[in-house]
Structure formats: C-alpha cells, structure tokens
Amino acid sequence: KQLLEIQELIQKDKDHLWHAMSRYNEKATPLIGMRGEGGWFFDVNGDKFFDGVSGLWCLNLGHGRKEIAQAAYEQMVNLSYFPLTLSHIPAIQLSAKISELLQGSYTTFFSNSGSEANETAFKIARQYHIQNGHPGKYKFISRYRAYHGSTLGALSATAQANRRIKYDPAVPGFLHVPPPYSYRSPFGEHVPDSDLLAADYIDQVINWEGSETVAGVILEPFISGGGVIIPSKEYLKRVAEICKKHDVLLIVDEVVSGFGRTGEMFGFMHSEGVQPDIVTMAKGLTSGYLPLGATAVRSEIYEKFKENGKQDHLRHISTFGGHPASCAVALKNIEIIENEGIVDRVSRLGESILLELRELESLDKVGEVRGVGFLFGIELVEDKKLKTPASEECMVNVIAACKKKGLIIGRNGDTVPGLNNVLIIAPPLSSTEEDLRFMVQVIKSVLREGC
Ligand code: PMP
Secondary structure, three states: OOHHHHHHHHHHHHHHOOOOOOOOOOOOOOOOEEEEEEOEEEEOOOOEEEEOOHHHHOOOOOEOOHHHHHHHHHHHHHOOOOOOOOOOHHHHHHHHHHHHHOOOOEEEEEEOOHHHHHHHHHHHHHHHHHHOOOOOOOEEEEEOOOOOOOOHHHHHHOOOHHHHOOOOOOOOOEEEEOOOOOOOOOOOOOOOOHHHHHHHHHHHHHHHHOHHHEEEEEEOOOEOOOOOEOOOHHHHHHHHHHHHHOOOEEEEEOOOOOOOOOOOOOHHHHOOOOOOOEEEEOHHHOOOOOOOEEEEEEHHHHHOOEEOOEEOOOOOOOOOOOOHHHHHHHHHHHHHHHHOOHHHHHHHHHHHHHHHHHHHHHOOOEEEEEEEOOEEEEEEEEEOOOOEEOOHHHHHHHHHHHHHOOEEOEEOOOOOOOOOOEEEEOOOOOOOHHHHHHHHHHHHHHHHHOO
16 A cells, blocks of 8 residues: 555544544554465555464454355355245255254254353243243342453453443343452462352352352353463363352353364363353354354253243344355354364364473463463563562553564453453464464563563
C-alpha cells in the first residue's frame, strides 16, 4: 500500500472503528492486517508476523485454506440462507457430527458466537429444571478468573472484576467460586491437591445455597483467557461427581479448548469418564473462517423438553444461528482436523514445546510456565519468592519486544486488578514445526533479555 493510502486508513480507523478491549491511544498506530498465509499475516506496511495467539484462539488451521473457502462458496450459491425454525442439510450433518465427536448422544442448538452459546446453555438449563419438576433451580456457579463471554448473562458468569465493573449489576443468580489455581492457591501456599479443594468448595457452595436452587456449574476444562490455569485431571472428575450428586448440570465451555486446542478433541476428554450435560463451542468450530456457536445438550436433557409426546419448545431463536455456510465451513474444518491428525499432532508437539518453555522457569522473572496442547501461559513476576506480579510496564515491554521480532502473543486480559501478568501463547494447530521453533526461540530470547 502507498504511504498516503495507509495514513488515510489509519485516520479512518481512529475516527470510526471502535476496537475491542483496547484503550483509545492517540499515539498508537493500529496493526491493520492485510493478508494471511498459514500461521503468518502481513500488515498494510508489508511487515510479517507469526500469529502466536491464532487471532483470538480461533484460527486453528491458519489462513488461506481453500477447501474451507470452497465449502462456504458452494453453500452460499446453493442455499444462501435458511432458518433453523426449519432445517437444512449442513446443520443436520453438523449436529450429528458433534454428537459423534462428543462420544455420547447430544442434540445441538446453533448460534453465532461463544457468548451466545453460553447464553443458550443458561436458558436451556433453567428450562430443563422446570420441565423436570424443579422450577427453583436457577443459579449458576462459575470460577473467579473465568471468562465466558461479553453479553450480560455470559458476563455474569465471567468472574473478572475489571470486565464487569462498569456493567454490573450482573444478571441475578450467578455465583463465583475459587479457581483450581495451585500457583496462587486461595487455600494457602503449598497445600497439596489445592485444585481438589477448589472442586470440593463447589460442593459446599451448593449445600450452602441449597441444591434445590442451583441449576448448573459452568467451567472451561482449562481456564484460558483468565491466565491459563491447568488443574489435574481429577479436578473435573470431582466437579462432575458433585454436579451429579446435586442434580446440577455440568456445562463445559469448550469455546477455546474444543477441536484440538488442548491435544484432545475436547478439553473435558482429558478427564476420563466425564460426560458433560451441556457443551458450548464456537471459535475453533469453524477455525474462525465464519461465525458459529453451538450448544450441545445430552439427549436425555433434550428429551425433557418433550411433554406428552409434544415438545415444549425452547423459546429461543437466532436468525443467523446455524447459518448454512457456517455449518458447511465447520464440517470441512472438522474433516481437515480429522484427516490431518491435528489432535495427536498438537498433543505430541505441545508436550515438547512445554518442556522447552519450562526452561524459562530458571529466570528470575518467570514465576511459572503452564500449558496443555497448544495453550501456554507464562506467569511473570517481579519477585519469585513473593510471587509479586510483573509490572504493567514489563508485560507491555515483553509483548512489544516479541512483536518487534515478528511474533504476536497475548496476555490475560482484565482478570483481577494487578494480576494481568500471564503471557498467553496459542499458535494455530496446523503451524509448521519451523514456525513453532521460531515462536519458541523469540519468546526465549525476549524473556532472557529481561524487561
Ligand atoms: N468462552 C470462552 C472460554 C472464551 O474464551 C470466549 C471468547 N474469548 C467466549 C466464551 C465468548 O466467545 P465469543 O467472543 O465468540 O462471544
């Protein structure tokens, strides 16, 4: 692009485009993406970057997959739009495929985003308990540090102070419990199995609230945006048992962890024997090529919506939810993930990247390196013993230094005031080994330089 053209674009951006999450900054120039190739993209200046966060952890197969674009094109010229008050073939096939992938019998309601998938889950859960003869069960439990979306219901489940502070009061009925965060355990330093204590805390809260008032627990198998928090496999098993005991639905948010990100098709699959009542998906469902959200519900739950052979329907609709082109894209995306053995690859390569990144724990600034599959978090500290979080300046410098070397990485957003000190790395699942080596080498060299 010509310099003048670029300047004009930047001016229009400043005047008219409202960016997500960022503060307005007169001096900063926006990074304007122009073209992508696999895990890389070029901005308007022609500078090249490796996308170490897959967009917003969604571009799992990278840019430019012609098969996916072709699937969207063919669907768009064939049946451009069709509502799911009726039915269409890509949605039917995708719902059946999701059920197969979840290794159970599931019925899926389609929407457009992760937030909407979670909103849908809350409505289904509340209505399910009514249909099941327990109309008093309306409360939801989620964990501090969790992110579940930006719409008011999903935001109410999002227990991150800074994201909420200007928009509260939240929707009534949302409760929060400690996360299974062993590095900064709310149950004290060096307490063994602190993640299981966090699970048991959910049991206590349900008892205190009265189980006849609690509809569901919503959680990510691994907290992603809230700082990459990786509990033991036992944690989710324990939570699932607790939910079952209290007739509380287990809602697993697989918006980030679904479709291979963690080295299993779904994150919950790391915990053997866990079969969630509801699974929500978005992002990786289409690898970000088109918007799509999905709320998959165990068929036994769906059955409760049929009374006297008649379905007492869910009073919920989304015009574009389950758009034919989005469903066609999702089907193609899943086909590629399966055919290319992406999930096993992520599991295998993810382990070796984690080992390499763990070497950084010898540095004074690195408190802990955590990861599963292609989801990594590096918690930076000022003082290793005291675990004082790294300063804002340090975080900004590290991210800027990576960018200067051609690598985009992220950080936990507005988790807790003063605790936004986790670098987040989540490269496309299809990244080449060379790209991954580049990514690791840049992170290592930047952190070794200090901040
Ligand atoms: N759940 C999780 C775990 C997420 O990370 C996100 C998005 N970052 C959402 C839900 C919301 O998804 P969306 O932005 O598509 O509404």
